[in-house]
Amino acid sequence: MKKARIGIFGGTFNPIHAGHMRAAEIVQRKFLLDKILFIPSYIPPHKESVDMASPSDRLKMVELACAPYSRFIPSPIEIEAQEKSYSIITLEKIEKMYPETWLFFILGIDAFLEIETWKEYEELLKRCSFIVVSRQGYRLQEAKNVLEGPYKEKMYEFPESGEREEDLFSSYRIFLLPIDSLNIASTEIRRRARKGLSLKGLVLESVEVYIAENRLYQSQNG
Numbered sequence: 001m002k003k004a005r006i007g008i009f010g011g012t013f014n015p016i017h018a019g020h021m022r023a024a025e026i027v028q029r030k031f032l033l034d035k036i037l038f039i040p041s042y043i044p045p046h047k048e049s050v051d052m053a054s055p056s057d058r059l060k061m062v063e064l065a066c067a068p069y070s071r072f073i074p075s076p077i078e079i080e081a082q083e084k085s086y087s088i089i090t091l092e093k094i095e096k097m098y099p100e101t102w103l104f105f106i107l108g109i110d111a112f113l114e115i116e117t118w119k120e121y122e123e124l125l126k127r128c129s130f131i132v133v134s135r136q137g138y139r140l141q142e143a144k145n146v147l148e149g150p151y152k153e154k155m156y157e158f159p160e161s162g163e164r165e166e167d168l169f170s171s172y173r174i175f176l177l178p179i180d181s182l183n184i185a186s187t188e189i190r191r192r193a194r195k196g197l198s199l200k201g202l203v204l205e206s207v208e209v210y211i212a213e214n215r216l217y218q219s220q221n222g
């Protein structure tokens, strides 16, 4: 039987937006992933502010955004841990939940450029594959400068176009995937919400409604 493939897509998701969904859709198709787990990170309550929505609001928005997609699964795994989660710990939990599965970490190039600051990142690289997608304002090529040694050789850069090459998948560890990304960031969405500007096209409609109804990211709550 073919080994199942699961993507792990973590983030603050404050809030989840169309750029996240676009990236996930492309990665799911390209790597034939059976599902993608969307994992909002836990941020301790003392960091909550106008700018940082509560874990439950961020999770709820992830649930709303994933609802139209059968392969996109919201996961409360980090939020339920109620403490700052390191990716390596999350990975260990997911490995237990899905044994004998090929796991792929999905992240944008901006996040990958900081990988050396992650706890036990080399262990993480050993244990799962990475799919790094392009993001406007960053050069995908720069991924090659952050790692030294064996993992440099384990990087595969997809050409701008071209078909999926199945046999490559097991020879490489880190995939650099140029995508037609949307130039959207949560920071900009929060700024627009604060000013009362429309979020149409930037987030899914259900998420836009949730933000408005719950008055997220607005200076006067209530």
Ligand code: ATP
Binding pocket: 010, 011, 012, 013, 014, 018, 019, 020, 023, 106, 107, 108, 109, 110, 111, 133, 134, 135, 181, 182, 183, 184, 185, 186, 187, 188
């Ligand atoms: P913020 O502006 O608050 O940092 P963000 O838009 O960067 O928010 P995050 O929750 O920080 O969103 O990102 C989660 C993951 O999604 C990261 O790996 C990030 O690189 C990736 N990502 C975010 N926005 C995009 C986008 N528009 N295109 C591709 N990847 C993205």
Ligand code: MG
Binding pocket: none
């Ligand atoms: Mg970010």
